[in-house]
Amino acid sequence: GSDVTREALLLAGWFLCAVVTGLADRNWQAYLRQTEQRALEAERTREEAALRRAGEERLRIARELHDSLTHSISIVKLQAGVAVHLARKRGEEVPPALLAIQEASGEAMRELRATLEVLRTDEPTGTPALLVERARAAGLAVELTVTGEERPLAATVDRAMYRIVQEALTNAARHAGPAKVTVQLGYSEGELTVRVEDDGTADPAVPPTPGIGLTGMRERVTALGGTLHAAPRAEGGFAVRARLPLGETG
Incomplete structure (x- = not known):
């Protein structure tokens, strides 16, 4: 009798111990998962804050550069224009270097105005479809295709995707030139692929000089752990291809 009772109590004790251990282990695993989730969330928040601060700083520097450069270039453009006008008025031959300065300063002013437009609309104000509509209205032959299951994106991924399409x-x-342009957005399980290609005049033998737009695109994509390829196509024209990890929405 007492032996059976003792064994029953011992078994009950072992069972209770196993239950408590199992519960403790499950709680510990849940705690670890929560801690890991909080750490990831904190890291993501820090990254987004750092990206925002870096973006604000780039914006401030770009605006300051724009203000000073606009002033300097406008003076060069004005002086070159006056010199060309005076030479023609006197019936003299205009030096080619002077004409080159006049043309280059005019092109520089156009580039600066385009840059300022981007700076004034620093945050996305629409969708890729809206960008395509605007481009069509401006006379560009462009088509948009979306593959995969379209879904909401994390704010940083959404901004990067919008900027890539806009800049391209x-x-x-x-x-x-008078080219056909295709914009392709591909949604897969873990990433978004953005492709913007044209059949224009870009030549594979002459790689592009990285400008402020291309550099900004690359920085955004790299900060998100993605990859960007922007270069003339072998068959002619230009291609921008980006792969962006989707991560969690937010």
Whole structure:
């Protein structure tokens, strides 16, 4: 009798011990998961804050540069224009170097105005579809296709995708000539693929000089752990291809 009672109590004790251990282990695992989740969330928040601060600083520097450069270039453009006008008025031959200065200063002013437009609209104010509509209205032959299951994106990914499409369409309008442009957004399980390609005049033998737009694109994509390829296509024209990890929405 007492032996059976003792064994029953011992078994009950072991069972209770196993239950308590299991519960403790489950609680510990849940605690670890929560801690890991909080750490990831804190890291993401820090990254977004750092990206925002870096973006604000770049914006401030770009605006200051724009203000000072606009003033300097406008003086160069004005002086070159006056010199050309006086030479023609006197019936003299205008030096080619002077004409080159006049043309280059005019092009520099146009580039600065385009840059300022981007700076004034620093945050996305629409969708890729709206960008495509605007580009069509401006006379660019452009088509948009979306593959995969379209879904809400994290704010940083959404901004990067918008900026890539915006910058690529701006470059196509500026440099591609009368080209056809395709914008492709591909949603897969873990990443978003953005492709903007044209059949314009870009030559594989002449790689582009990285401008402020291309550099900004690359910085955004790299900060999100993605990859960006922007170069003339082998068959002619230009291609921008970006792969952005989706992560969590927010």
